Amino acid sequence: MTPPRSAPPHAKALALSLLATAVIAALSLWFVSAAILPEMLAERAISPMRQALLSSGVQIGFVAGALASAVLGLPDRLHPGRLFALCAALAGAINATLIVVPVGSGAAIAARIATGALLAGVYPVGMKIAVGWGLRDRGFLVGILVGAVTIGSAVPHLFALGGGTDWRLTVSLASLAALVAAVLALFVGLGPHHATARRFDPTVVGEAWRNRRIRLAFLGYFGHMWELYAMWTWAGAALGASFATLMPEADALFGARLLTFLAVALGGIGCIAGGYVADRIGKETVAIIALAGSLASAVFCAFAFGGPPVIVAAAFLFWGLTIAPDSPQFSALVADFAAPRHAGSIMTLQTALGFALTFVTVQATPVLAGLLGWQAMILLLAAGPALGLVAMVRLRRLMRSQEDG
Missing domain, CATH: 1.20.1250.20 (MFS general substrate transporter like domains)
Incomplete structure (x- = not known):
């Protein structure tokens, strides 16, 4: 077994700082529809079922994306930073389609599902990168990553405050943030304890x-x-x-x-x-x-x-x-x-x-x-x-x- 490679003392802090910032920016996509719902309702009536689907569709997509990523072993085959960047960029682009598709339509719900699926290439992959930087402090490392996810989930409400009644500006800001996250992810280094993740094994049930x-x-x-x-x-x-x-x-x-x-x-x-x-x-x-x-x-x-x-x-x-x-x-x-x-x-x-x-x-x-x-x-x-x-x-x-x- 190859021993863990050493890393410069500053490399860990730099990598985790870039990673946390990228996660915050990318996860701003998650609650966009909830943040702008009042303005969308003012523009067009949306049934309660569709209102909920605009948000819960992200969860549906995330579950499907996470399982597909595990079964296909994507983190094994691709560099995790590059996988993160690709998924964040695609999620930002798909989120931007909310600006042009009919408000609350099936296309909008489908965009939210696809965004959730792509975020499965951000959150779990970010977790994998984070734990590669330590063993004894993994509780803290995972806490940093989940903390970034949490703060990122709050960001669209801040965007909505800045956008005022123009909900499309909020969507644009979140999509731009995801593109920034994609760029940052390309510069996140891998830690000395980084290892390939195992594919999903049905026997674990x-x-x-x-x-x-x-x-x-x-x-x-x-x-x-x-x-x-x-x-x-x-x-x-x-x-x-x-x-x-x-x-x-x-x-x-x-x-x-x-x-x-x-x-x-x-x-x-x-x-x-x-x-x-x-x-x-x-x-x-x-x-x-x-x-x-x-x-x-x-x-x-x-x-x-x-x-x-x-x-x-x-x-x-x-x-x-x-x-x-x-x-x-x-x-x-x-x-x-x-x-x-x-x-x-x-x-x-x-x-x-x-x-x-x-x-x-x-x-x-x-x-x-x-x-x-x-x-x-x-x-x-x-x-x-x-x-x-x-x-x-x-x-x-x-x-x-x-x-x-």
Whole structure:
């Protein structure tokens, strides 16, 4: 086995800085449709089902793209930086077609699905590059990458603030950012621990089910994903509806967009901080703390809905801070528990199933909010971290008992 090659001390910081910036820029494509939805609705009526599909279509595409990439072994055959660059550039170009296709049409939904599929060549490939730069600090490295994903997911709401009523400017800015990401990715170096990823192995389904520690980590991740993308996608709509009860509609929309950006971006900061702490106190402990905070925040947001804007804003900001730091730790835990030859495939399975679940919650959220109200819908989202918290507490007990034994 070839020993890891050495790298200049500054090379790691430079590579991770370029990578994080590229991920932030490329992931600005994910929530474009959610950020500009009010302006699109003002231009043309879109059914609730199509509104949801404009956002959940990205999840559909991502799941399909991630599985296809793993089965075909694309990261094995192509340089990961070049693969990242190609996918980011194509995703930006396809996103730009939203400017010319009919608003809310089947073509627009298809563009969102294709964008999601291409982002599967950005997020997982970025993760692969990041972990190649370290062993003992991988919790922190994964935290940086997921933090960049989180901040990037917030960016379209900032673009929407700058674009004002011109939603096409927001689309253009996100597409341009993806092209910038493609250029940056070409200059990201590979770390001394970089290795080829394994192709998906169907037999890992059995290992993931038989290994109780992996099974519990999966359940924790599913509870996390139940709320995460539904909150990120529809926080702006929920905040806007809450603020509109006490302030003019234009002010409510501006405040909702600004706070959505801040809430999601805070999650990125939480991911980085959580990754740093996880390497010291345990990945499962960080996940438990984040899930408990997210559960409490969601419940408080539900009961505060429609109340004083300052209280609602503070509740959503804390929810945004606590909803994401556990995300990288679930992947790191699975990598710890799985057989080395199956780790990549099991993480692929975990990610694919988790994002498939988000399709259900993102699609159902606006429909159920219309039927039950936003307060009830937010409480339904809180069921996710509650389930995840139970699973992770059980996992920690299992890990402690095995250490004692």
